[in-house]
Amino acid sequence: MPDEEVLEEGVLNPVQPEIQDPLLKSILAESEAVPAAAPTEQEQAAPLPDPADEVDCVVIGTGAGGAPLLARLAMAGLKVVALEAGPRRDPTKDYATDEKAQNFLFWNDERLSAGQNPVAFGKNNSGTGVGGSTLHYTAYTPRAHRGDLQLHTDFGQGVDWPFGIEELEPYYEEIEHFLGISGPTPYPWDPTRRKGYPLAPLPLNGAAQLMERACAQLGIQTSPAANAALSARYYQEGIGWREACTNRGFCQAGCNRGAKASMDVTFLPLAESYGAEIRADAYVTEIERDTTGRVTGVVYEQHGQTVRQRCRHLFLCAGAVETPRLLMLNELALSSGHVGKNFMAHPGMQVWGTFPEDIRPYKGIPGGLISEDTHRPKDADFAGGYLLQSIGVMPVTFATQMVRQRKLWGQPLRDYMRSYNHIAGINILGDCLPHAANFMELSDEKDARGLPKPRLHFTAQENEQRMNRHAEKLMRQIWEAAGATDIWAFERYAHVIGTARMGRSGDDAVVNPEGKAFDVPNLYICDNSVFPSALSVNPALTIMALSLRTADKFLASLRA
Amino acid sequence: MPHYPEGTVRALLATSHVTPATKAALEARLHASADYAPQFFDTDTYQLLRAVAARLFPQPERETPIELAPNVDQRLTAGRADGWRYDVMPPDREAYRLGLGGINQAAQAQFQQPFTALDEAGQDAVLELLAAGKAPGENWAQVSQKYFFEELLAELTESYYAHPLAQEEIGYVGMADQPGWTRIGLNQLEDREPTEVKL
Numbered sequence: 001m002p003d004e005e006v007l008e009e010g011v012l013n014p015v016q017p018e019i020q021d022p023l024l025k026s027i028l029a030e031s032e033a034v035p036a037a038a039p040t041e042q043e044q045a046a047p048l049p050d051p052a053d054e055v056d057c058v059v060i061g062t063g064a065g066g067a068p069l070l071a072r073l074a075m076a077g078l079k080v081v082a083l084e085a086g087p088r089r090d091p092t093k094d095y096a097t098d099e100k101a102q103n104f105l106f107w108n109d110e111r112l113s114a115g116q117n118p119v120a121f122g123k124n125n126s127g128t129g130v131g132g133s134t135l136h137y138t139a140y141t142p143r144a145h146r147g148d149l150q151l152h153t154d155f156g157q158g159v160d161w162p163f164g165i166e167e168l169e170p171y172y173e174e175i176e177h178f179l180g181i182s183g184p185t186p187y188p189w190d191p192t193r194r195k196g197y198p199l200a201p202l203p204l205n206g207a208a209q210l211m212e213r214a215c216a217q218l219g220i221q222t223s224p225a226a227n228a229a230l231s232a233r234y235y236q237e238g239i240g241w242r243e244a245c246t247n248r249g250f251c252q253a254g255c256n257r258g259a260k261a262s263m264d265v266t267f268l269p270l271a272e273s274y275g276a277e278i279r280a281d282a283y284v285t286e287i288e289r290d291t292t293g294r295v296t297g298v299v300y301e302q303h304g305q306t307v308r309q310r311c312r313h314l315f316l317c318a319g320a321v322e323t324p325r326l327l328m329l330n331e332l333a334l335s336s337g338h339v340g341k342n343f344m345a346h347p348g349m350q351v352w353g354t355f356p357e358d359i360r361p362y363k364g365i366p367g368g369l370i371s372e373d374t375h376r377p378k379d380a381d382f383a384g385g386y387l388l389q390s391i392g393v394m395p396v397t398f399a400t401q402m403v404r405q406r407k408l409w410g411q412p413l414r415d416y417m418r419s420y421n422h423i424a425g426i427n428i429l430g431d432c433l434p435h436a437a438n439f440m441e442l443s444d445e446k447d448a449r450g451l452p453k454p455r456l457h458f459t460a461q462e463n464e465q466r467m468n469r470h471a472e473k474l475m476r477q478i479w480e481a482a483g484a485t486d487i488w489a490f491e492r493y494a495h496v497i498g499t500a501r502m503g504r505s506g507d508d509a510v511v512n513p514e515g516k517a518f519d520v521p522n523l524y525i526c527d528n529s530v531f532p533s534a535l536s537v538n539p540a541l542t543i544m545a546l547s548l549r550t551a552d553k554f555l556a557s558l559r560a
Numbered sequence: 561m562p563h564y565p566e567g568t569v570r571a572l573l574a575t576s577h578v579t580p581a582t583k584a585a586l587e588a589r590l591h592a593s594a595d596y597a598p599q600f601f602d603t604d605t606y607q608l609l610r611a612v613a614a615r616l617f618p619q620p621e622r623e624t625p626i627e628l629a630p631n632v633d634q635r636l637t638a639g640r641a642d643g644w645r646y647d648v649m650p651p652d653r654e655a656y657r658l659g660l661g662g663i664n665q666a667a668q669a670q671f672q673q674p675f676t677a678l679d680e681a682g683q684d685a686v687l688e689l690l691a692a693g694k695a696p697g698e699n700w701a702q703v704s705q706k707y708f709f710e711e712l713l714a715e716l717t718e719s720y721y722a723h724p725l726a727q728e729e730i731g732y733v734g735m736a737d738q739p740g741w742t743r744i745g746l747n748q749l750e751d752r753e754p755t756e757v758k759l
Contacts, residue, residue, distance in 0.1 A: 094581060097735045100722040101585035106643055114647035122643020206746045246740025256579065360753065362734030363744040395732045399721045400714045407691055409616045409713055410684065417721065418561040420730040445651075448639070455647060 055079045058298055058311040060284050060326070063132020064543040065527030066317030067263035067271065068175070071238075072551035074276035081277045081309060082268075083300055085322075086128030088280040091264070095254040099396040102253035105129060105136045109453075111321060112443055116459040119345050119493050123252075123397070126319065126496070130280050131264035133319065138251045139228035139260045140367050140429075140538040141181050142387065143172050143190065145375060148431065148535045155383035157463065158433045159532045162504050162513035169194075171545035176226075179261035180234035180242070183226030189372040199231045202245060205364025207424035210355060211390040212369055214482035225370035225389065228261035228540075238270030249362045249392060267544075282307070285451070287314065287330045287523075295522050301449070313522045313554070317547070320496035320529035321440060325454050327500065327510075328442050333517040333525075338510050340441055342434035342501050343456060344534040345493035347464050350391060350427040351475035352402075353484025359424050361392040368392070374428070374474070375536055382466035384431030385536050388475070391425035398423070405490045416486075426478060428471040432497070432534040435461045440499050458493060495539055500529040514557075515550035526550040564731040568754040569724040577736035577752055586724045586735060596630040599637040600653070606633060608660050611676045615683045616713060617720050626726060631719045632656070646707045658699045659708035663690060665697025731756070 056078040059066045066082060073080045089095070089104075096102065107126035113119050127133030146165040151158035173195045176183075185196030201224030204212065208224075215222045229245040236242060245259040258265040268278060279302065286299035288308075297310035316323050324340045327333050367389040375385040399417055402408070408416055437459050442452035460468070472489050479487050503509025506518030511530050517523040526547050528539050535542060570590070573583050598606040610629045619625035636653050649655050667675040667686050675686060689695040693706045720726050727735070731754050743750050 096581040096585040097579060097737045098582055098585040098722070100718065101581070103642070108641055108643045110641040111644045112647040113644050118644075118646055120644055122641075124643075126643055203744060205744045206748075209746050246737070247742070247744050248737035248740060249734060250737065256581075357746045358749065359746065360744075360749070362732060363741040394734060395727065395730060396718055396721045399717045403713045403717045404710050407710070407713070409687065409691065410618055413717075414617065414729070415561055417730050418563065420732060421562065 054297075054310040054312065055081050056311070057081070057313045057315060058083060058309055059315040059317055060298065061132055061317035061319065061322070061527065062130050062263060062268060062278060063127065063317065063319060063527065064134050064137075064263065064540045065319070065547050066132065066315065067134075067267035068544045068547035069315060069317070069526060069551035070276050070278075071267045071271035071274065072548055072555070074271045074274035076555050079275070080271070081279060081311070082271070083282040083284055083298065083309070084130050084132070084278060084280050085283045085318075086130065086280065088130040088264075088278070091254050091256045091258065095256040097248065097250055097256070099253060099394050102136070105254055107319075107322075109447055112445065112453055112455040113458070114455055115438065115457040117491070117493055119456060119458045119496070121321070121496075125494050126321070129264075130268060130278060131262045134262040134540065135254050135264065136252055137262070137540050138366055139262075139540070140389065141176070141179075141183075141226045141228045141541040142370065142372070142537040144168065144535045144537050144542050145190070147376065148384075148533065148537065151384055151431070151433075151533050157383040159503070161532050162502060167549065168542065168545045171548045172541065174548065175541060175544050178236065179228050179266055180230050180236070181226055181228050181261075182231035184223045187226075188221055188223045189375065197226060199234065201225070202227055202229060202231045202365050202368065203247065204368045205247070205249070205361075205392050206357065206359035207361060207392045208364070208368030208390040210357070210359070210424050210482045211388075211426055211478060214478045215371060217481050218478060220371050220373050220478070222369050222371045225367055227365050227367070229255070229365055230259045230261075236266060236270070238273035239265060245365065247364045249364055249366065250394070251365055252394065252397065283449075284318075284326065285329070285449070287326065287332055289332075289520075293520060295520060313524070315524045315526060315550075317525070317527045319527050320499045321454050321456065323525060323527055323529045324440055324499040325442065329451060333500075333510055333519040333523060335519050336506050336508060336510055338501060338508060340499050341436075341439045342498040343438045343440050343458060344432040344434055344497040344531075345458055346432055346495045346497075346534055347386065347430040347460070347468055347471070348427055348492045348494040349468050349471050349475070350401075350425050350490045350492065351472065351479055351487060352423055352425040352490070353479040353482070353487040354419050355422050355424060355482070355484055358421060359392070360421050361398070361424060362394055364392060366392045374471070377470065380467075380470060382463045382470065383433065384463070384467070386428040386430030386467060386471055387537060389427055389429065391427050393425065395420055401490060401492075406488060424484075426475045428475070429494075429536065429538055430464070430467045430471065431536040433461065433463050434498055434533075435459075437461070456496070460493070495528065495534075497528045497531045497534045497539065500525050501532050502530040503532060514553035515546065516554075524550055524554060562731060562756045563759050564728060564754045565757055566728060568731075568733060569728045569735065572733060572736040572752060573724070575736070577738050579738060582735050589722065590724045592627070592630065594624055594627065596627065596633070598633045600633045601636075605657070605660055608664060608675055609633075611683065612660070612663060612687070612712070613716050615680065615687055616716055622725075626720060626723045628716045628719045632715060646704070646711075648704055649707050649711070650703060655703055655708060655711070658703040659705070659712065662695060662697040662699035662703065662705065662708070665699055666690065666695035669696040
């Protein structure tokens with residue numbers, strides 16, 4: 001508990017004892033029964049060489065998929081170990097406010113991008129280090145809508161999730177209050193929510209004000225966005241006080257204040273305070289099984305050593321490229337034929353313009369303003385929908401994207417970039433349908449470890465192209481209304497989704513509705529690879545919600 | 561187009577507005593030695609890369625231009641990647657060898673001279689062909705000139721705008737983020753943010 005501060009009402013210890021304690025009690029009461037509930041011991045062909053070395057659960061990956069469940073499992077009294085491929089860093093000392101110096105936050109092992117719309121990785125949504133991709137996520141945390149989970153019901157395209165939004169709502173509420181989400185209450189596009197955001201929205205920067213002004217003219221409703229950066233100091237169990245955001249605008253790299261709710265300053269310290277062990281620089285190469293097909297442990301490389309860790313249960317939370325890659329490399333859970341398939345990426349088209357106003361795009365959270373009026377546009381000729389966000393941007397990220405699109409070079413390039421302080425953008429985040437042409441496979445080319453590099457095929461199909469056209473037209477209208485000149489669009493795709501999807505049947509899905517592999521009795525998968533559909537919102541909050549839900553389903557199965 | 565006074569970022573680096581980690585990263589670039597001995601490229605190819613970089617980022621106003629080629633050479637020497645590669649492209653080292661060789665082939669085909677022997681107009685003419693995907697040369701059968709040009713331009717652009725002098729040029733002072741920004745709305749500046757100057 002905090003020593004000097006008095007806790008404010010409504011901000012107090014967001015991990016609610018009334019939710020946690022009965023679970024903890026029941027698990028602790030049955031702790032004797034937990035090993036017996038796992039029949040592994042009797043069925044092992046050979047006795048374990050060192051039973052003391054076996055832990056209840058190994059979690060691979062410490063991002064939005066792995067960290068929340070790691071905390072939940074540790075709080076339930078289980079012995080849990082997390083393996084993180086990247087290092088553990090100290091944000092206050094190691095995080096320079098410099099884009100290039102922050103490149104260590106990205107998963108920079110090479111992936112091969114194929115198809116008509118090759119997807120960028122690295123700084124585009126692939127992270128490494130204790131905290132995973134949340135170290136450099138922009139912390140946009142809109143909730144999915146009811147309709148996002150039932151695209152097939154509503155449009156006859158894509159697939160439905162095997163459960164409704166009711167399953168996620170309690171977890172959204174819990175996470176929003178645990179992380180200290182800043183956002184509008186009531187939420188304009190979902191005014192009947194049971195609980196509002198715990199903190200007021202963050203302030204609007206120049207790009208957000210321009211979009212707000214133009215949308216008001218055009219009759220488009222906007223609101224300050226929900227964001228997992230703190231608009232006020234906030235207390236969290238296991239961590240203590242986290243400081244408020246200072247509008248340094250550097251969310252797409254690391255936050256050096258702990259104001260952004262990356263996993264390293266939220267769920268991971270919570271997990272460690274309950275006894276979870278996090279091993280950094282631990283790159284998993286093998287998943288071992290016994291003759292019955294149960295996972296018995298994993299093998300990883302750490303500081304030049306090969307290490308084996310035995311476990312009763314494995315949680316694979318390595319993200320939607322490394323998760324299917326590990327499954328393929330280990331020929332695990334492949335019977336559905338859907339590992340690596342159904343690769344979806346959010347249409348993330350950006351429209352940029354130059355304004356007479358002084359914008360200084362490096363200040364404030366990048367995506368200050370949101371509109372979800374386009375969640376189901378009335379004039380849409382496509383399934384699903386999208387949201388709109390304003391964008392402020394750092395100069396290196398902006399310049400490199402801009403040259404890829406506009407191919408400016410020489411004096412025109414330097415001249416255009418002189419207007420950096422007068423440039424602002426809007427982007428969309430839209431739903432994506434699965435398609436047979438979009439998938440991940442292992443290539444013949446090897447990485448430095450001698451493992452095959454992943455190859456990802458992505459081609460925007462008719463639905464994504466129609467959505468892009470709709471969105472580009474609307475965003476150009478907004479920027480014209482805002483007074484922009486030299487307006488240009490950048491077609492891009494972000495987030496890796498769907499490569500080990502969840503479903504009701506092992507014929508067309510890799511994991512069941514509880515996140516458990518159909519093929520393997522003690523393997524759970526939890527990250528954006530299990531999403532049956534892409535959603536029309538940024539995925540991080542939903543990954544975290546699934547993570548807690550997966551942990552609860554697993555814990556309930558232990559008690560059963 | 562806006563212009564900003566010189567020396568803004570350099571002055572801020574000496575203040576507590578910049579964290580020690582940030583200062584270290586920027587000063588390393590600011591004080592990088594001008595004479596760099598290539599490790600990956602041979603001397604001729606390295607000079608070719610420098611010449612190409614000098615046309616993609618012409619800096620006639622600077623006595624000592626910001627050097628962009630060393631970062632490429634260092635990265636290729638270390639074998640570092642940025643997380644992805646166009647599947648149609650060969651591995652980065654091979655792509656650079658083929659692409660730079662292709663630029664020389666295009667210069668020979670157009671002007672019967674190597675790229676580095678051409679005047680600025682001739683060099684720009686070759687780069688225009690490359691940017692348009694119309695450069696002659698047998699190497700382009702093995703490497704896509706569209707994607708080579710895009711990757712080369714993006715890599716040099718990252719190095720250029722990561723440099724404190726280039727950041728001064730565009731009026732970026734986001735590195736001076738301590739203790740934070742409070743005036744973040746339209747047309748709101750804090751004292752440490754540079755104002756535009758009339759030329």
